[in-house]
Amino acid sequence: MAAKSYSNPIVKWIEYRLPIFSFLDHELNEYPTPRNLNYWWNFGSLAGIILVIMIATGIVLAMSYMPHVNYAFESVERIMRDVNYGWLLRYIHSNGGSAFFIVVYIHLFRGMYYGSYKAPRELLWIIGVVILLAMMATAFMGYVLPWGQMSFWAATVITNLFSAVPLVGESIVTWLWGGFSVDNPTLNRFYSLHYLLPFVIFALVFVHLWALHVHKSNNPTGVDIKGPQDTIPFHPYYTIKDTFGLGAFMIVFMFFVFFAPNFFGEPDNYIKANPLVTPAHIVPEWYFLPYYAILRAITFDIWFIPAKLIGVAAMFGSILILLFLPWLDRSKVRSATFRPIYKQVFWVFVVDCIILGWVGANTPDADFHGVKMLWIGQAATFYYFFHIVILIPLISVLETPRALPDSISQAVTPGGKS
Amino acid sequence: MNAMRKRLGAALAVLVALGLAAGAAMAAEGGKPPAQTWSFDGLFGTYDRAAAQRGFLVYNTVCAACHSLSLVAYRNLDGIGFKDDAIKAIAAAKEVPDGPNDQGEMFNRPGRPADRFARPFANDNAARAANNGALPPDLSLITKARKGGADYIHALMVGYKEPPTGVQMMEGMQYNAYFPGNQIAMAPPLTEGQVEYADGTKATVAQMAHDVATFLTWAAEPEMEERKRMGVKVLLFLIVLTAMLYALKRQIWTDVH
Numbered sequence: 149m150a151a152k153s154y155s156n157p158i159v160k161w162i163e164y165r166l167p168i169f170s171f172l173d174h175e176l177n178e179y180p181t182p183r184n185l186n187y188w189w190n191f192g193s194l195a196g197i198i199l200v201i202m203i204a205t206g207i208v209l210a211m212s213y214m215p216h217v218n219y220a221f222e223s224v225e226r227i228m229r230d231v232n233y234g235w236l237l238r239y240i241h242s243n244g245g246s247a248f249f250i251v252v253y254i255h256l257f258r259g260m261y262y263g264s265y266k267a268p269r270e271l272l273w274i275i276g277v278v279i280l281l282a283m284m285a286t287a288f289m290g291y292v293l294p295w296g297q298m299s300f301w302a303a304t305v306i307t308n309l310f311s312a313v314p315l316v317g318e319s320i321v322t323w324l325w326g327g328f329s330v331d332n333p334t335l336n337r338f339y340s341l342h343y344l345l346p347f348v349i350f351a352l353v354f355v356h357l358w359a360l361h362v363h364k365s366n367n368p369t370g371v372d373i374k375g376p377q378d379t380i381p382f383h384p385y386y387t388i389k390d391t392f393g394l395g396a397f398m399i400v401f402m403f404f405v406f407f408a409p410n411f412f413g414e415p416d417n418y419i420k421a422n423p424l425v426t427p428a429h430i431v432p433e434w435y436f437l438p439y440y441a442i443l444r445a446i447t448f449d450i451w452f453i454p455a456k457l458i459g460v461a462a463m464f465g466s467i468l469i470l471l472f473l474p475w476l477d478r479s480k481v482r483s484a485t486f487r488p489i490y491k492q493v494f495w496v497f498v499v500d501c502i503i504l505g506w507v508g509a510n511t512p513d514a515d516f517h518g519v520k521m522l523w524i525g526q527a528a529t530f531y532y533f534f535h536i537v538i539l540i541p542l543i544s545v546l547e548t549p550r551a552l553p554d555s556i557s558q559a560v561t562p563g564g565k566s
Numbered sequence: 567m568n569a570m571r572k573r574l575g576a577a578l579a580v581l582v583a584l585g586l587a588a589g590a591a592m593a594a595e596g597g598k599p600p601a602q603t604w605s606f607d608g609l610f611g612t613y614d615r616a617a618a619q620r621g622f623l624v625y626n627t628v629c630a631a632c633h634s635l636s637l638v639a640y641r642n643l644d645g646i647g648f649k650d651d652a653i654k655a656i657a658a659a660k661e662v663p664d665g666p667n668d669q670g671e672m673f674n675r676p677g678r679p680a681d682r683f684a685r686p687f688a689n690d691n692a693a694r695a696a697n698n699g700a701l702p703p704d705l706s707l708i709t710k711a712r713k714g715g716a717d718y719i720h721a722l723m724v725g726y727k728e729p730p731t732g733v734q735m736m737e738g739m740q741y742n743a744y745f746p747g748n749q750i751a752m753a754p755p756l757t758e759g760q761v762e763y764a765d766g767t768k769a770t771v772a773q774m775a776h777d778v779a780t781f782l783t784w785a786a787e788p789e790m791e792e793r794k795r796m797g798v799k800v801l802l803f804l805i806v807l808t809a810m811l812y813a814l815k816r817q818i819w820t821d822v823h
């Protein structure tokens with residue numbers, strides 16, 4: 149970091165002791181960024197902003213929320229009816245959860261399309277997967293807080309999964325619950341963790357950005373930055389592009405908040421939790437549906453391993469396997485733009501994930517034009533793992549990539565081809 | 567980039583197709599309530615005050631015998647245009663439990679605007695005992711707690727029919743075309759001319775159903791009018807701001823492209 153000289157005496161005083169101004173200048177202002185990033189690169193900064201929105205609204209909601217089985221549901225309604233703009237806070241927070249996942253899923257698929265997980269960005273990718281896991285835990289526990297029917301039953305179903313662990317499963321579940329069913333102790337600890345985890349995510353995001361800034365952003369060509377002609381300073385180019393993206397995103401987000409605030413929700417969650425009445429269909433929030441489909445796809449034992457355990461392993465495995473992507477994909481070419489075959493199967497994979505989500509929303513014995521939902525779920529689950537474990541490694545060694553541009557600037561300047 | 571956009575389009579098309587298919591699969595659960603026109607529909611929708619007040623009358627004279635509305639306070643009725651005096655009178659006509667007094671005893675007193683709507687039964691068991699074992703649910707959030715919302719409430723009210731031949735009705739159950747499973751423990755609550763509307767509107771079953779559904783939608787989402795009003799402003803602001811940001815972005819990037 150080149151020492152910069154500042155004229156303001158206070159800035160100078162601080163800078164000498166803690167070089168925070170040159171740090172910010174270096175990382176946010178002059179930070180060299182590939183000149184050719186497209187709008188798929190907007191979703192990282194969007195995710196960061198949503199995290200801040202979630203923490204801000206969450207802290208204010210927490211001032212009126214009561215984590216007790218007798219008052220939680222009513223306290224949320226009090227927020228909706230009696231707290232000034234409480235409905236706004238809550239609708240931003242609950243729709244923000246959905247927005248967060250939409251944005252992060254796009255961010256993640258972007259990484260898969262452009263090979264952003266490849267060397268030297270493996271750790272950056274891995275930290276991203278850890279952030280996803282922490283987000284899922286946060287959102288799951290947040291969904292339990294309003295203590296509606298879906299809150300209660302989703303908590304019951306998901307915590308019960310741990311009973312699949314051999315020998316100690318039942319003890320683990322009792323330990324998680326703090327009792328013999330989902331009850332007040334469960335609600336209390338979920339609240340505590342729901343408050344804690346976003347700050348853990350915040351720290352993880354910081355490390356994620358740290359790793360990013362070491363080797364800088366990948367770009368649509370996937371070709372490394374070769375020199376200053378390939379980059380532009382982050383400010384003003386990407387600050388304005390990200391701000392414009394934020395505006396566009398906010399239009400969509402605020403449309404849901406103000407005009408369709410329960411679009412992503414389940415009607416059943418406006419019924420207070422009742423341990424004696426099981427809802428007809430227990431469905432998780434939409435962003436968990438693909439994993440739910442994978443969980444329920446496994447209906448058969450393998451040797452002595454019970455189906456339930458395999459289902460749980462497959463469900464967690466479907467995310468954990470992403471950690472190995474940098475080593476499963478052996479192609480040196482990052483961007484799918486130059487990988488004719490990978491590019492095709494990438495989109496098949498996207499569709500497969502959407503199908504998994506759709507299957508997750510339906511009961512396994514539902515019938516789709518004579519085909520049982522369960523079978524579709526099983527085929528889609530198979531394909532999910534087949535894509536990652538077989539197709540990606542295989543294509544990465546068999547495929548002949550198209551010729552890469554020599555540099556980013558060659559690819560984007562009028563003389564070169566794009 | 568272009569190819570990517572095209573494929574994204576294809577992926578979205580698949581998504582939409584699947585969504586439609588899922589909708590068709592869901593219809594099996596109970597008749598899909600026919601869509602009605604509501605004053606609160608759309609981006610600029612508001613609650614028709616007269617309909618909501620008539621709906622309150624229906625709730626208060628009919629449904630309140632069995633269903634509580636425990637999240638709503640009498641004072642909230644100003645949200646659908648009731649005047650302070652009217653609210654005081656409505657509240658005072660109800661008995662609400664209070665206490666203990668300085669003798670240590672619980673007592674009943676006339677309701678006040680700050681009270682939540684009085685409950686018809688002391689507890690769920692009492693409610694069940696009076697209703698053949700079935701529990702009339704609290705109606706405060708009913709339009710948010712059922713698929714179809716107000717359309718469903720309307721359909722449920724007008725959906726009582728003779729059971730089709732071959733359908734075996736359980737003891738004390740009524741056939742309703744829109745209730746999931748078609749057998750409901752609530753006797754048809756509305757009959758023609760059951761309430762007398764002060765504004766001279768004819769109290770047909772369909773009219774009362776429409777009015778009570780309007781009232782219950784307000785009870786579930788009293789913030790809706792303010793929400794939509796604010797939403798229109800926020801969206802207009804964001805659209806203008808974003809257009810300006812786009813222009814600025816174009817301008818700043820001219821030397822890069």
Ligand code: HEM
Pocket residue numbers: 199202203204205206207208209210213224238241242245248283286287288290291292293294342343345346347349
């Ligand atoms: C990673 C960031 C976060 C995510 C993804 C998240 C997600 C959620 C979700 C999905 C709900 C249920 C919404 C509903 O249906 O009502 C919820 C509720 C809640 N969250 Fe968060 N949250 C986050 C951060 C926070 C933070 C930092 C706090 C507190 C400091 C917080 C406090 C609350 C409270 C009090 C509720 C219950 C009130 C309600 O249900 O609206 N959240 N959260």
